[in-house]
Amino acid sequence: MENIINNIPVTKCEKSKISDVDFNNLAFGSVFSDHMLVCDYKNGAWETPTIVPYQPITLDPSAKIFHYGQSIFEGMKAYKDTNEDVWLFRPMDNCKRLNISAKRLAIPELPEAYFMEGLKALLKLDSNWIPTNSGGSLYIRPFIFASGNGFHASPANAYKFIIATAPSGAYFSGKVKVAIEEKYSRSANGGVGYAKAGGNYAGQFYPTQLAIQKGYNQVIWTDDNTHEYIEEAGAMNIFVRINDTLMTAPTSDRILDGITRKSIIEIAKAEGINVEVKKISVNEVVEAAKNGSLKEMFGSGTAAVVSPIAAFGYKGTDYDLPELENSYASLLKKRITDIQYNRTDDPFGWRVKV
CATH class of the missing domain: 3.20.10.10 (D-amino Acid Aminotransferase, subunit A, domain 2)
Structure with missing residues (x-):
């Protein structure tokens, strides 16, 4: 089933996994929501982002991520208040830092609109995955890696940007x-x-x-x-x-x-x-x-x-x-x-x- 959210094409999953999740017992970063945002860099430009069901990624054994480590990420969260409104905390700082990291690792910088509008569209679609129990939040992991192929030691010619999310309970590190x-x-x-x-x-x-x-x-x-x-x-x-x-x-x-x-x-x-x-x-x-x-x-x-x-x-x-x-x-x-x-x-x- 396809539709559009924030100008982002969406392919919804056939059946949500949310009913199988115990939101009172969430280990950090181990349960993942129904959808993810994906955006490919090819032929010198970032293509239009899309939202698809959360799924494995297929890569060639020569993909440069495996050999030269061109990989960056961010960590952020979405929160729900008592009115069920959804909030982000300083998201543009994450977006800007992702591009600072990209530049240092010779990865093409991502358009800010793709990051922000893509993230908001993903959260609107999977808003039921944002915990409402005390201290709970939806952990958000934006990341970019080299998907282009080749054993030669040089920057890749193709990259993949993904945002995946994971509901998390209150995080207590103890003493x-x-x-x-x-x-x-x-x-x-x-x-x-x-x-x-x-x-x-x-x-x-x-x-x-x-x-x-x-x-x-x-x-x-x-x-x-x-x-x-x-x-x-x-x-x-x-x-x-x-x-x-x-x-x-x-x-x-x-x-x-x-x-x-x-x-x-x-x-x-x-x-x-x-x-x-x-x-x-x-x-x-x-x-x-x-x-x-x-x-x-x-x-x-x-x-x-x-x-x-x-x-x-x-x-x-x-x-x-x-x-x-x-x-x-x-x-x-x-x-x-x-x-x-x-x-x-x-x-x-x-x-x-x-």
Whole structure:
């Protein structure tokens, strides 16, 4: 069955899978909604996007994604308020960052209208997949990869852009214990650390496995040159609170310009919290832990919004963080999620209605 939504051609699935889904028990990113948006780049141009039933992709064994890793993605969410209205949070930031990543990996940039109108059409079609239970949301994964064929080491001549979605329950990371990395690097100066390239995450898995084997949940990445400065927390940006000052590392070639990170900085300033964007040395954090001035550490990202860190390990010693009743982490998470779910005013203009 075909129709048009937002000028996007739609082929609907014959039968929805939604009745088979237990929305009260959703593991993150493991159940997928009925449809996906697909757009191909061929003959030097992006073709018209279409929405089709969620389905496998067929690729030639010589497709360049398999050999040279031209692959980028975004992570975002759709939310439903108590009136069943659907909202996005800073979607143009995701669109712009996708194209920043595309440019760095020699992937053709995607027209913004294809991203925004395609996403809105997909959400209108699959709006029943957006959870309404507390903390639930529809995780959205836009991605582009090289579908063109050939073993020669050069950019592909064909690409595929897809938006797939997955309903998710409330994301609780629990008490996270992290290891400050002393050997491996997530990224390097002049590299692709600031892009959301698939390979960035592949390279994280092995050092993270080593940390897990030692009893930690995740890794705090340090700079590639000296390993003296903390930069990111696993796949998240990182914040450190010493006394009443909230600090985070500046973005660079190595550090992703996180949308949640930017939002936390703005909200914290609006709340009167002293915020510093600066290089944070490992020694500064360790000394603060020893003298009691280290109050909080937390990661920030789309999935968990804010993920508090309960302890960190460095050079064989573990340091516990205090449990605070009125933490910055809990305050900032509430402020962001209240905006996302349309529970409060949005003074920043971040919320976009679908």
